[in-house]
Amino acid sequence: MDTNEFFAPVRANTDSGNTASPAASDSAVGDSGQAAEAANTPSEQSAAKPAAAKAERLPVWVDLHAPTPDEIHEIEERFGIEIPTREEMQEIELSSRLYDEDGALFMTVSVLTKATTDAPQTTAVTFILVKKTLITVRYADPVPFKTFIRRVKRSPSLANSAEAVLFGLLEQIVDRLADLMEQTATDLEGLSNQVFISPDENSSDADHRETLRQIGRTGNLSGKAKDSLLNLHRLGLFLSTQARLKKDAKARLKILSRDIVSITEHANFIANKVTFLLDATLGMISLEQNNIIKIFSVAAAAFLPPTLIASIYGMNFEFMPELGWEFGYPVAIGLMVLSAVLPLLYFKRKGWL
Numbered sequence: 001m002d003t004n005e006f007f008a009p010v011r012a013n014t015d016s017g018n019t020a021s022p023a024a025s026d027s028a029v030g031d032s033g034q035a036a037e038a039a040n041t042p043s044e045q046s047a048a049k050p051a052a053a054k055a056e057r058l059p060v061w062v063d064l065h066a067p068t069p070d071e072i073h074e075i076e077e078r079f080g081i082e083i084p085t086r087e088e089m090q091e092i093e094l095s096s097r098l099y100d101e102d103g104a105l106f107m108t109v110s111v112l113t114k115a116t117t118d119a120p121q122t123t124a125v126t127f128i129l130v131k132k133t134l135i136t137v138r139y140a141d142p143v144p145f146k147t148f149i150r151r152v153k154r155s156p157s158l159a160n161s162a163e164a165v166l167f168g169l170l171e172q173i174v175d176r177l178a179d180l181m182e183q184t185a186t187d188l189e190g191l192s193n194q195v196f197i198s199p200d201e202n203s204s205d206a207d208h209r210e211t212l213r214q215i216g217r218t219g220n221l222s223g224k225a226k227d228s229l230l231n232l233h234r235l236g237l238f239l240s241t242q243a244r245l246k247k248d249a250k251a252r253l254k255i256l257s258r259d260i261v262s263i264t265e266h267a268n269f270i271a272n273k274v275t276f277l278l279d280a281t282l283g284m285i286s287l288e289q290n291n292i293i294k295i296f297s298v299a300a301a302a303f304l305p306p307t308l309i310a311s312i313y314g315m316n317f318e319f320m321p322e323l324g325w326e327f328g329y330p331v332a333i334g335l336m337v338l339s340a341v342l343p344l345l346y347f348k349r350k351g352w353l
Contacts, residue, residue, distance in 0.1 A: 089124040144172035305339030
């Protein structure tokens, strides 16, 4: 429930020959739709009066973070639009996410959030380009929005128009995805070494549980990143059909589209590597299980002949000549030991042990 409005820097007044002060030229940021601009000297106050007499300046960006129904209603009345509900923002139909309504562009994309946690998520963010104002509706606080807001506060010129804010946010989202994919690729290199490390080394993950968890988290992150990139690609195609975009905006859109394509290719590479590491890890687990089963199989085969001999001489028949021998017992023990040792030597010679 945090609503901020950002205004474009005040330009020089060429009619009166006066220029706006540095304090007045900065972007004004306010909460709940309120923006304050204060003049510090009498001359600045007199210069601000003609501007106050004019119609109220529209903000270039209205950021609605988890807005209340009252805040949404106020924005709808103010700009004459109908803001999609939270449920409508979750719809996956292209016609529900990208459309033009009475000259206002509605664009909803999935943005990756909580990417550094064990449970990364995607959240729907709606961009509404109406007249000369960009309205963003979101119910989470992704890192790109925090970063761009800080940049606007440091450099108000980044928010000199609604289109500049829109492309600034999109570029920030793409940059964030690129950073995450780079970090993910680095993590996969470590996982690859961990999967194929010798089991005798101390750092080896003997049961591969932690390795499987890390692979699963990396695969989940890359999958959500690809979903966000797909949404951004569709948004770029939608914007490319809009004649209202200026030449510089189209140039930024072209560069942005190329970045999205290149990051998507990198995300596909990461997804393939995640699949490879998952298959390799499961293969390692299968080999280790086979080794364990092999040991039991060898033991069963080695002790089968002694068990047979013991079973024969354990039968209670009346006429068994060997039972009357003086060395019958030592001979039976020797046969059992020999019948156990010979298979073990054979298995070892074959390399099965």
